[in-house]
Amino acid sequence: xxxxxxxxxxxxxxxxxxxxxxxxxxxxxxxxxxxxxxxxxxxxxxxxxxxxxxxxxxxxxxxxxxxxxxxxxxxxxxxxxxxxxxxxxxxxxxxxxxxxxxxxxxxxxxxx
Amino acid sequence: xxxxxxxxxxxxxxxxxxxxxxxxxxxxxxxxxxxxxxxxxxxxxxxxxxxxxxxxxxxxxxxxxxxxxxxxxxxxxxxxxxxxxxxxxxxxxxxxxxxxxxxxxxxxxxxxxxxxxxxxxxxxxxxxxxxxxxxxxxxxxxxxxxxxxxxxxxxxxxxxxxxxxxxxxxxxxxxxxxxxxxxxxxxxxxxxxxxxxxxxxxxxxxxxxxxxxxxxxxxxxxxxxxxxxxxxxxxxxxxxxxxxxxxxxxxxxxxxxxxxxxxxxxxxxxxxxxxxxxxxxxxxxxxxxxxxxxxxxxxxxxxxxxxxxxxxxxxxxxxxxxxxxxxxxxxxxxxxxxxxxxxxxxxxxxxxxxxxxxxxxxxxxxxxxxxxxxxxxxxxxxxxxxxxxxxxxxxxxxxxxxxxxxxxxxxxxxxxxxxxxxxxxxxxxxxxxxxxxxxx
Numbered sequence: 001x002x003x004x005x006x007x008x009x010x011x012x013x014x015x016x017x018x019x020x021x022x023x024x025x026x027x028x029x030x031x032x033x034x035x036x037x038x039x040x041x042x043x044x045x046x047x048x049x050x051x052x053x054x055x056x057x058x059x060x061x062x063x064x065x066x067x068x069x070x071x072x073x074x075x076x077x078x079x080x081x082x083x084x085x086x087x088x089x090x091x092x093x094x095x096x097x098x099x100x101x102x103x104x105x106x107x108x109x110x111x112x
Numbered sequence: 113x114x115x116x117x118x119x120x121x122x123x124x125x126x127x128x129x130x131x132x133x134x135x136x137x138x139x140x141x142x143x144x145x146x147x148x149x150x151x152x153x154x155x156x157x158x159x160x161x162x163x164x165x166x167x168x169x170x171x172x173x174x175x176x177x178x179x180x181x182x183x184x185x186x187x188x189x190x191x192x193x194x195x196x197x198x199x200x201x202x203x204x205x206x207x208x209x210x211x212x213x214x215x216x217x218x219x220x221x222x223x224x225x226x227x228x229x230x231x232x233x234x235x236x237x238x239x240x241x242x243x244x245x246x247x248x249x250x251x252x253x254x255x256x257x258x259x260x261x262x263x264x265x266x267x268x269x270x271x272x273x274x275x276x277x278x279x280x281x282x283x284x285x286x287x288x289x290x291x292x293x294x295x296x297x298x299x300x301x302x303x304x305x306x307x308x309x310x311x312x313x314x315x316x317x318x319x320x321x322x323x324x325x326x327x328x329x330x331x332x333x334x335x336x337x338x339x340x341x342x343x344x345x346x347x348x349x350x351x352x353x354x355x356x357x358x359x360x361x362x363x364x365x366x367x368x369x370x371x372x373x374x375x376x377x378x379x380x381x382x383x384x385x386x387x388x389x390x391x392x393x394x395x396x397x398x399x400x401x402x403x404x405x406x407x408x409x410x411x412x413x414x415x416x417x418x419x420x421x422x423x424x425x426x427x428x429x430x431x432x433x434x435x436x437x438x439x440x441x442x443x444x445x446x447x448x449x450x451x452x453x454x455x456x457x458x459x460x461x462x463x464x465x466x467x468x469x470x471x472x473x474x475x476x477x478x479x480x481x482x483x484x485x486x487x488x489x490x491x492x493x494x495x496x497x498x499x500x501x502x503x504x505x506x507x508x509x510x511x512x513x514x515x516x517x518x519x520x521x522x523x524x525x526x527x528x529x530x531x532x533x534x535x536x537x538x539x540x541x542x543x544x545x546x547x548x549x550x551x552x
Contacts, residue, residue: 009501009505010504010505011500011501011503011504011505013504014300044513045513046513046514057505057506
């Protein structure tokens with residue numbers, strides 16, 4: 001089992017969600033986050049003063065998936081989240097040791 | 113000149129002005145947290161644009177000497193309120209500047225009301241342009257029809273619209289419908305049906321609206337007199353009845369009475385009694401409020417049936433409520449009330465009823481067509497909508513460089529300017545330079 005984590009531009013969420021659903025991913029967790037990558041923040045003029053905004057709002061989408069679909073999920077998420085412009089985000093995959101469904105106590109892939 | 117009347121009219125004018133920031137709270141609470149400021153700015157923007165236009169040409173267009181069959185006053189007769197600074201009363205027993213100030217507030221709120229239909233997606237600059245055009249072409253002339261003694265709806269048709277059920281509410285409601293069609297639906301609507309982000313703000317707004325509305329309706333007597341007293345009481349009791357009716361309708365249909373329903377019921381009742389407050393007894397006002405409160409509670413569902421994204425129910429509340437209040441005069445008008453008109457239920461037959469229907473329909477048709485044309489004009493000249501990314505990420509940040517609720521990290525670091533000293537952190541300067549190179 002793997003945990004796939006995607007940092008995406010907020011307005012691409014609908015397409016990312018739809019792409020994951022098409023691949024049979026049954027659940028996800030979404031949080032509003034702020035951060036920066038290589039593009040850094042940006043500057044903005046407000047009330048006559050210039051500001052740097054170091055952190056840009058993004059969404060973090062997390063989903064638990066089976067090992068067999070990792071490549072497909074990566075392709076689908078990247079495809080859905082890409083605008084080709086700076087700040088499109090990142091996706092990474094981490095191994096997951098065990099998963100338990102709280103209600104039933106099911107373990108492993110049955111709990112996905 | 114009567115000093116008592118003048119004092120009341122100055123007070124009423126200030127009361128009516130307060131309705132527009134009240135509307136900003138009412139609308140602002142109803143949108144999502146990422147669009148509050150843009151929503152409120154559309155009201156504040158109307159206060160700017162329409163206030164200036166009113167003094168320049170608005171008063172003259174609405175209340176200047178008629179230049180054609182009750183359709184229009186001469187726009188330049190009193191340009192900049194020229195020649196009106198003395199004590200002479202063109203209306204009632206108050207200096208003309210006082211009446212002009214009072215009516216200015218009506219023009220401002222009428223324009224601001226329209227903005228609820230295009231919440232979350234209208235760019236601010238184009239909105240200001242639309243506000244100006246709409247005031248000039250739709251509101252000022254229709255105010256002449258309805259509020260000026262030579263206007264065709266008052267004099268020719270003899271329909272009753274005491275404080276602007278047609279001129280303000282049907283007019284703004286029809287414009288809201290047209291503009292919602294011109295701008296199109298929000299991304300994700302109607303699949304996503306965003307709930308209000310801050311209902312206490314909505315309640316605050318409804319309270320300010322109700323408070324200000326006493327000036328709107330009782331001030332329309334243009335005197336501190338019996339008519340003002342009757343219209344004041346009717347403005348109270350019709351609204352109370354509408355709150356109860358809206359909540360009852362919700363309880364029956366959805367199982368629960370909601371805060372949004374109570375606040376919307378307030379506005380629906382106020383809208384309905386606006387044209388009617390001089391023509392009915394307090395019991396008649398209860399009937400009009402109750403019928404309209406229930407009607408509007410049902411009417412806010414129309415947008416889902418017909419697929420137009422009137423985000424904050426300008427159509428369901430102002431158009432439907434305005435039509436309802438105006439037409440119901442034809443049924444409930446009581447000759448004992450100040451207007452002295454008899455409706456169907458008080459032995460007047462259908463005579464007043466058809467006058468009411470014609471008056472309301474005329475404003476509806478004119479406003480819808482003009483608003484559709486002006487909306488398309490603005491859209492083709494400068495574009496009206498924010499792009500999809502800005503709409504989803506948040507229109508406040510995109511259009512105004514602000515967010516209503518600034519928590520945590522996003523405050524930013526000043527580089528120079530307002531703080532009075534150059535920020536000393538080299539890495540921030542580097543960030544700035546880096547952005548310049550990337551060109552993003």
